[in-house]
Amino acid sequence: YHFVGKDITRFHCVIWPAMLMAAGLPVTHTVFGHGFLLTKGEKMSKSKGNGMKPADLVKIFGVDAYRYYFMSDVQFGHDGNISMERMVQVYNADLANTWGNLCSRVFNMTKKYFDGKVPEVPADAAARVANPMLPIAEGLYAKYDACLGQVDFTGAAAAVQELAGRVNLYVEESAPWNLAKKEETAGDLAAVIYNSLEAIRIIALYMAPFMPNTSAEVFSRLGLGKIAACTDIEAATKWGQLPAGNAVTVGDPLFPRLNMDEIDLDAE
Template identity: 45%
Template sequence: MSEKPYYVTTPIYYVTAAPHIGSAYTTVAGDVLTRWHAQRGERKWYLTGTDEHGEKVLRSAQAQGMSPQEWTDKLVEEAWKPAWVDVDIAYDDFIRTTEPRHTERVQEFVQALYDQGDVYKGEYEGLYCVGCEEFKLPADIRTDEDGTQRCMIHGTELETVSETNYFFRLSAYADRLLALYESQPDFVAPASARNEVVSFVKQGLQDLSITRSTFDWGIPVPWDKDHVLYVWVDALLNYATAAGYGKDPERFAELWPADVHLVGKDILRFHAVIWPAMLIAAGIPVPKQVFAHGWLLVGGEKMSKSKLTAIAPKEITDHFGSDAFRYYFLRTIQFGSDGSFSWEHLNAVYTSELANGLGNLASRIAAMVGKYFDGVLPEPTDHGPAEQALADKLAETVTTADQAIDTLAFHDALAAINDLVGAVNGYVSEQEPWKVAKDEAQRERLATILYTSAEVLRAVAVLHHPTMPKTAAKLWTLLGAEAKLGPLADQHVQDAGTWGQLPAGSTLTKGDALFPRLTEEA
């Protein structure tokens, strides 16, 4: 069997409303990560999907006068899947937690835990946040001056819930979780997230209520039909059920364990505490890493559907395009930290780095090759110190970007590529090929300047292909590279820094601007 596919997952998103740019941010990050591994020539598998059970979804459906299944069907087909088209997501699988391939396996999983004594019946009363679908600990509660107790994340008033439920013996796995964090230091990342999780577990774990009996929108508990499974137990298992757990052992053996679970920091404990404990209890290998990114802030606050501060991805892509959306959020925010969004900043980055930077460079080079060499890339014969400096810069950029992706430092990878584009623009300004062209005796020098610039653009197309697939494809076409080097998808990113790959004789065509100048305000 060939090497294991690089398996990346997003959270499965609650289908209470249409997606916003916070959800798209996570999904784009996973898409770029898996595309980058594919650009290395590796196999990859990218999973996303929707979380369709639980009280929050039930209430959302009731507010629309629809059944939960009707409501989730409508949102998935009319909002979620189209949104991923808008931001150019190339997922390999989209799982819905209402699908039999998931629900049947979840029932088998919890039945096994029950049979081995890891699940028991008990009483529970606590303060519950419907938005989080979680009983809140004292440290996660904000108390107003009037005594109202609220969720620290959503700001909504907590509800007192008292139920007879079934519990998972989470407390029994604290020591094994701590041993996991010690033996696999990168299991939770970044370091700030790891420290938070370790501190939380060291304080002691309470057993987890894993069923609900006050509503029926969920997967029925197989041994007690009066209960449905807690949505988070149901949801977390999607990563395994989508990979074939309990259904296709050969496929599961090929894909599992997952290489990276991407999550928002507000759901870190579910993924870094409850999820591995469940897997350990079931004797299933834990994933290699859970990586928690920060929040997208608008006006200094986390985006919220309930507060109507959410921005739909299409609002951005309709104006700036999907590639600019993908580039902006990963270029300007350190993955793992909070980041602020503003239309003004997006417009500034689009104009300076994409339109005036990469786009203008590509247009200038294609135009000069067209004007001075009838569109045919000339042979370089005057490779000197200035050209060697760019060749060295290119090799360094490829190494820097490739290593940055391994640590999910997307901003560092894109910063390095942007610096490379800036270096080529600087080179062109210093060499002044439009002046060199006036002296026939410097024909060879002119050829070298234009070849050097085009050769770096060849590598930029490869480096940007995972992040900006549409733009990279246009650039590849502009350079005439397909006819000489083959499909862009077949170019290995780790080899992109090898100098001299774009053959002389390639036909360059200017075509439309890679990034049209925007005349209207976003």
């Protein structure tokens, strides 16, 4: 792929390939013209004074959330109409409420019910307790790979969020806080917590290209090695690779909620 702005495609699609061929150099297979970032329907420019500085946004959202927003909410290849309100909305919905909240609640329950260790699941409980995340996780690589092959970052991020949303729903449906009240459902509790932790491990791997620092932190809290060592994502995301007995760390919230009323971009 050769990425260019959509307003300079003539040079890069005609003149530049001709120059490469004349020099006996290889020509790119695909020229991809990306769109413009717009604010209130207008292209950002210095003369209009409607620009948004990346450094200012990073101070508010952090590097990973900044990256995630532009990869997930702005369809690559099209013009993207961005606003602070929309950034906060996506941050709170996808990261604070879904991904960050999932990690926080499952890590806390692991600490509370299993002394901060990945539980060992009894064979009978593993066979008895439903795992609705498994088919989603097993089909995720094909969706994710196809999206990235088509430079559809938004589609890839949405596919991962589908799994994250299903795990949150799974926790609500399974109600581990009720299972913990009875000794006879201890095995079921272990299965629910293990399934949730394993789904988090898999989500972290798929989120790594978007949010490398956050995924590395999640891996660390799961007691795993460096996430950068997982070079074969298809193999690394096979279900059931989280070792029982791993120490799980709760840590601070990954994405504290933001209040639009408390953000002062000018002050940043």
